[in-house]
Amino acid sequence: MHEDVPLTHIEIDHGDGPLKIAIRHRQAKGDAPTLVWFSGYGSDMLGTKAEALDAYAAGHDLPMLRFDYTGHGESEGAFKDGTISRWLADSLAAIHRAAPKRIIIIGSSMGGWLALRAVQELRGRDDAPAIEGLLLLAPAPDFTSELIEPDLTDAQCKALSENGFFEEHSEYGPEPTIYTAALLDDGHRNRVLNGIIETGCPVHIIQGKKDEDVPYKHALRLMSHLPADDVVLTLVQDGDHRLSRPADIERMLAALANLVEGSTVARSG
Numbered sequence: 001m002h003e004d005v006p007l008t009h010i011e012i013d014h015g016d017g018p019l020k021i022a023i024r025h026r027q028a029k030g031d032a033p034t035l036v037w038f039s040g041y042g043s044d045m046l047g048t049k050a051e052a053l054d055a056y057a058a059g060h061d062l063p064m065l066r067f068d069y070t071g072h073g074e075s076e077g078a079f080k081d082g083t084i085s086r087w088l089a090d091s092l093a094a095i096h097r098a099a100p101k102r103i104i105i106i107g108s109s110m111g112g113w114l115a116l117r118a119v120q121e122l123r124g125r126d127d128a129p130a131i132e133g134l135l136l137l138a139p140a141p142d143f144t145s146e147l148i149e150p151d152l153t154d155a156q157c158k159a160l161s162e163n164g165f166f167e168e169h170s171e172y173g174p175e176p177t178i179y180t181a182a183l184l185d186d187g188h189r190n191r192v193l194n195g196i197i198e199t200g201c202p203v204h205i206i207q208g209k210k211d212e213d214v215p216y217k218h219a220l221r222l223m224s225h226l227p228a229d230d231v232v233l234t235l236v237q238d239g240d241h242r243l244s245r246p247a248d249i250e251r252m253l254a255a256l257a258n259l260v261e262g263s264t265v266a267r268s269g
Helices: 048-059 084-098 110-122 143-151 154-163 181-189 216-224 246-268
Strands: 007-013 018-026 034-038 064-067 102-108 130-137 165-168 177-180 203-208 231-236
Touching: 007 084, 018 048, 018 084, 034 048, 034 084, 034 110, 048 064, 048 102, 048 246, 064 084, 084 110, 084 181, 102 110, 102 246, 110 130, 130 246, 143 181, 154 165, 154 181, 177 181, 203 216, 203 246, 216 231, 231 246
Parallel strands: 034 064, 034 102, 102 130, 130 203, 203 231
Antiparallel strands: 007 018, 018 064, 165 177
């Protein structure tokens, strides 16, 4: 469904030269909140869930913003150079360029972490859009320190020390998944599970109980850091990390519809 949304680019410089970030920004006629998609680690804006969201936006005349972090998809840069701070900067730059007045962020896996960090950053900016909802799909906040580092093997620690990275077999493609020392180190500077997370908006979390990448107890822990918010957790009994089956997509779109309706009611009230 992205054929009618032109591919555009913005430039960002992380200190080692300008890089182009790929963006697809679907416009709409009304004043509905803009849906903003945050992809997972190594994923891009043309995945199954992102395309389903864009089709939903097209069918309901909703604006939608998608982009690829540097080193991902159609954006420039090397994946190995990426960190949470860099990808957060990419995300904020894309939102700033699109300049929506109101947004609902949908974050998948690592995108859930980046979404929470983006909320923290945007809440402190005078020119930031109003954040009217968060939809987090198998969110992986602090995954570097909480899910990767505790299980590092001696061989992986040695590779990090000697080479600056280690590789793991990926269940999602032929290429191995790379984790760098810079990513793990930077993860500590972006932790969110170390205090109260104030989003100021409704939050809906969808989590598979058979997720082998992000255990469902991680979602329960995230909820404990969101005590002040209107938080809904949907546990999918047979759901895995992808949450991309037709029933999963339907569940995602239903949750999104509730957030969009809620934002409309809140504005009219």
